[in-house]
Amino acid sequence: MKREMDWKDLRYFLAVARLGRLSPAARRLQVEHSTVSRRIEGMERSMGTRLFERHRDGLVLTEAGHALLPMAEKVEATIAVLSEELSDRDVLVDGEVRVGTPEGLAVCFLTPKLKPLLDEYPRLTVELLALPRLANLASREADLAITLEPPRRGPYIVYRWTDYTYFLYGAKDYLEKRDPIKTRADLAKHPFIAYIDDYLLIPELRFLEKLCDEPNLRFSSTSMLSHKEAVLAGVGLAVLVSYIGASDARLVKVLPDEAYFQHTFWLAAHADRLRLKRVRVVWDYLVALIGDHRRLFLDGE
Numbered sequence: 001m002k003r004e005m006d007w008k009d010l011r012y013f014l015a016v017a018r019l020g021r022l023s024p025a026a027r028r029l030q031v032e033h034s035t036v037s038r039r040i041e042g043m044e045r046s047m048g049t050r051l052f053e054r055h056r057d058g059l060v061l062t063e064a065g066h067a068l069l070p071m072a073e074k075v076e077a078t079i080a081v082l083s084e085e086l087s088d089r090d091v092l093v094d095g096e097v098r099v100g101t102p103e104g105l106a107v108c109f110l111t112p113k114l115k116p117l118l119d120e121y122p123r124l125t126v127e128l129l130a131l132p133r134l135a136n137l138a139s140r141e142a143d144l145a146i147t148l149e150p151p152r153r154g155p156y157i158v159y160r161w162t163d164y165t166y167f168l169y170g171a172k173d174y175l176e177k178r179d180p181i182k183t184r185a186d187l188a189k190h191p192f193i194a195y196i197d198d199y200l201l202i203p204e205l206r207f208l209e210k211l212c213d214e215p216n217l218r219f220s221s222t223s224m225l226s227h228k229e230a231v232l233a234g235v236g237l238a239v240l241v242s243y244i245g246a247s248d249a250r251l252v253k254v255l256p257d258e259a260y261f262q263h264t265f266w267l268a269a270h271a272d273r274l275r276l277k278r279v280r281v282v283w284d285y286l287v288a289l290i291g292d293h294r295r296l297f298l299d300g301e
Helices: 007-019 022-029 033-047 063-086 103-113 115-120 172-176 184-189 224-232 277-291 294-299
Strands: 052-055 058-061 095-102 124-131 144-147 156-171 191-194 216-220 237-241 251-253 260-270
Touching: 007 022, 007 033, 007 063, 022 033, 058 063, 095 103, 095 277, 103 115, 103 124, 103 224, 115 124, 115 277, 124 277, 144 277, 156 172, 156 224, 156 277, 156 294, 172 251, 191 224, 224 237, 224 251, 260 277, 277 294
Parallel strands: 095 124, 095 144, 191 216, 191 237
Antiparallel strands: 052 058, 144 260, 156 237, 156 251, 156 260
């Protein structure tokens, strides 16, 4: 006789479906690797079908697994909302909210601005994922994400958080020792700092090819904070977002009327997560926060 499936079974299924491997799923669920394997095997026996195909690169959903996934996510969302309401969390705003953002935004802007939110809601915990890549909402890696590209498909709520500008910067000490940079042609005489091409978040971040025909790239990193430090050390010039460049008086904009690039940050969340009061509170705070600092993101002032 088949046993009835319970919510704990679905939690294991969802973790493996989203992460594609047993070990990461076990770490997220804070259990042993063998426990996850045993739970999945038990589900497959009780349902009389395989939910995952085992491959060298991980576990891939079968047709039955794909059919179960949206139903399991609905159960997950319903239980989260019920748990919040039945425990008075809808009033108290209690629990963790994980926000995924690019590293520079997390360190230079968000971290110093979160204290008023935490003071207002003493039982709220914000987990800030400062990543050198885009947070994965589909795998529930984060509840909210500030991202360079909005989700194109799926049950997501997306808000145009702010436009922001990149400028070309040099260190004051560096620029004072060299001939003035008056035109783009003068940039060919200078070394540059940039992202590692293989690890670009989006292709549009290839700035140097838009500034010089043959830029002299001397240092590259996945971190814009590293770019800033290299500029300050006198390694060369770098394109930095305005809220990072404006944070240090030792940095100077170079050719600000023409060496700049504008992009957009998007705030996104899975619709099911936004039903939770604690997630909505953080969402609303981030929307209000950027309204007070939009100029910093556009011109660095």
